[in-house]
Amino acid sequence: MPTFIDVHDGFVGVTQEQLAEAHQADLDIEASEGVHFEKAWLDPESGKVFCLSSGPSREAVMRIHERAGHATDQVYEVPVQV
Numbered sequence: 001m002p003t004f005i006d007v008h009d010g011f012v013g014v015t016q017e018q019l020a021e022a023h024q025a026d027l028d029i030e031a032s033e034g035v036h037f038e039k040a041w042l043d044p045e046s047g048k049v050f051c052l053s054s055g056p057s058r059e060a061v062m063r064i065h066e067r068a069g070h071a072t073d074q075v076y077e078v079p080v081q082v
Helices: 016-033 057-069
Strands: 003-008 034-043 050-055 076-077
Touching: 003 057, 016 050, 016 057, 050 076, 057 076
Parallel strands: none
Antiparallel strands: 003 050, 003 076, 034 050
């Protein structure tokens, strides 16, 4: 299953609890697209969120994020790791 990292903008000032709620929104519907969100990281000063997921395609990851209310087109497949 391919692995993806995606980037979200616009999360300035978001708390850990708010990030957990956004992440849970993805988890609640991820199975409908065969996606699994592993982790999410937040930099509240820059407003950047980074998510690690696996799934059948970039488009599937994008659809889940859109349906969960935090769409992004910055989804990158990362097929090489060390």
